[in-house]
Amino acid sequence: MHAFVFEQPGRIVFGRGSLSSVGESAARLGGRALIVTGRRFAASSGYLTKLVSSLREAGLVVAVFAEVEPDPSISTVDRGSRLAMEKGIDVVLGFGGGSALDAAKAIAAVAKLGGSAEDHLYPKTVEDALPVVAVPTTTGTGSEVTRYSVLLDPSAGRKVVMQGVAIIPRVALLDPDVTDYMPGRLVAGTGFDALSHALEAFLSRRASPLSNLFAREAATVILRELSRAVEGDRAAREAMMYASMLAGVAINQAGTTMVHGLSYYLTVRHGVHHGVANALLLPYALEYYAGTGGKVDELANALGFGGWRSLVLRIAELEEAVGIPDSLAAVGVSPEELDRMVNDALQYRRNLENGPVVPEPAEVREVYEKSLRGRRTFIGGLKCSEALSGT
Numbered sequence: 254m255h256a257f258v259f260e261q262p263g264r265i266v267f268g269r270g271s272l273s274s275v276g277e278s279a280a281r282l283g284g285r286a287l288i289v290t291g292r293r294f295a296a297s298s299g300y301l302t303k304l305v306s307s308l309r310e311a312g313l314v315v316a317v318f319a320e321v322e323p324d325p326s327i328s329t330v331d332r333g334s335r336l337a338m339e340k341g342i343d344v345v346l347g348f349g350g351g352s353a354l355d356a357a358k359a360i361a362a363v364a365k366l367g368g369s370a371e372d373h374l375y376p377k378t379v380e381d382a383l384p385v386v387a388v389p390t391t392t393g394t395g396s397e398v399t400r401y402s403v404l405l406d407p408s409a410g411r412k413v414v415m416q417g418v419a420i421i422p423r424v425a426l427l428d429p430d431v432t433d434y435m436p437g438r439l440v441a442g443t444g445f446d447a448l449s450h451a452l453e454a455f456l457s458r459r460a461s462p463l464s465n466l467f468a469r470e471a472a473t474v475i476l477r478e479l480s481r482a483v484e485g486d487r488a489a490r491e492a493m494m495y496a497s498m499l500a501g502v503a504i505n506q507a508g509t510t511m512v513h514g515l516s517y518y519l520t521v522r523h524g525v526h527h528g529v530a531n532a533l534l535l536p537y538a539l540e541y542y543a544g545t546g547g548k549v550d551e552l553a554n555a556l557g558f559g560g561w562r563s564l565v566l567r568i569a570e571l572e573e574a575v576g577i578p579d580s581l582a583a584v585g586v587s588p589e590e591l592d593r594m595v596n597d598a599l600q601y602r603r604n605l606e607n608g609p610v611v612p613e614p615a616e617v618r619e620v621y622e623k624s625l626r627g628r629r630t631f632i633g634g635l636k637c638s639e640a641l642s643g644t
């Protein structure tokens with residue numbers, strides 16, 4: 254067994270109704286709270302009012318920054334952190350999907366360290382931040398337990414990362430009741446983000462026996478529950494909230510690989526939801542890793558499949574079942590973009606070099622080409638269109 258370090262600070266509170274303890278959790282960390290959330294859901298669902306009253310009842314002074322857009326930009330973080338500094342904030346409450354939580358974590362760092370978010374990006378490590386309470390309202394990103402904040406640099410047209418143990422939320426409050434509000438499509442998209450996290454963490458070169466425990470359990474639960482969760486089953490959604498947190502712990506230790514590295518282009522240039530973008534690439538990236546000795550058989554066996562092809566076929570079936578688009582072409586990507594896509598993906602070296610093997614540009618291109626054609630044509634030597642119609 255190889256050596257490893259497993260660092261996972263932060264309290265995880267899981268359970269229906271646990272949101273009512275948010276004020277109590279925040280009061281242990283500070284006296285002046287900034288709620289960081291998106292523009293609509295928190296207000297329209299009534300949760301924002303509940304959060305504000307819970308914090309006030311616990312004796313906190315409350316400010317609200319409800320301006321986080323999907324795929325939040327550096328400038329949004331800078332605006333939020335300026336507000337935090339003006340208001341003398343000492344604890345940040347992130348409420349929302351991965352975008353709101355990532356923004357909250359970055360705001361907490363910049364408010365503490367000063368400057369702009371730009372000054373604190375990877376390859377730097379954030380060494381200090383205000384404490385964060387994270388309340389996820391989707392079931393995928395795992396941001397509530399990770400040291401990553403993924404942001405958009407619009408001027409460069411790229412995703413950038415702020416990272417450091419300091420931005421791991423001090424409290425992750427997971428209340429499955431909030432998933433009642435999720436549209437099925439969002440459950441499908443975020444569910445595939447979580448599945449990608451679990452599978453990529455297992456394949457990662459930084460994977461350890463302990464991170465694999467989390468990755469394996471997360472993938473098992475997601476493969477079992479996602480379809481029912483998309484249809485609205487409450488117990489399945491609760492299981493997805495649990496599994497996406499597990500997958501978050503797995504990537505917090507092991508990081509992501511080429512699936513994430515190749516997917517950012519689709520989100521930045523075509524506005525494809527992050528989880529859907531991962532889903533579109535996942536079968537072909539697994540096929541590539543399988544063909545180059547990249548531990549996919551080991552992964553398949555760990556999940557109870559008889560070899561990597563069965564695992565890839567199961568994933569393709571699940572994508573079909575929950576309405577993931579068939580191909581990159583179906584989300585508006587054209588073959589003329591291939592050169593640009595490959596160049597863009599190669600910029601995400603952090604992800605590519607973290608995989609079990611590092612793909613050559615031609616291999617990245619091949620994964621994109623297969624994904625452009627889609628899962629109905631061919632996956633791993635399996636005629637998926639035939640296999641799928643037979644199921």
Ligand SMILES: [Fe+2]
Binds near residue numbers: 446450513527
């Ligand atoms: Fe992700």
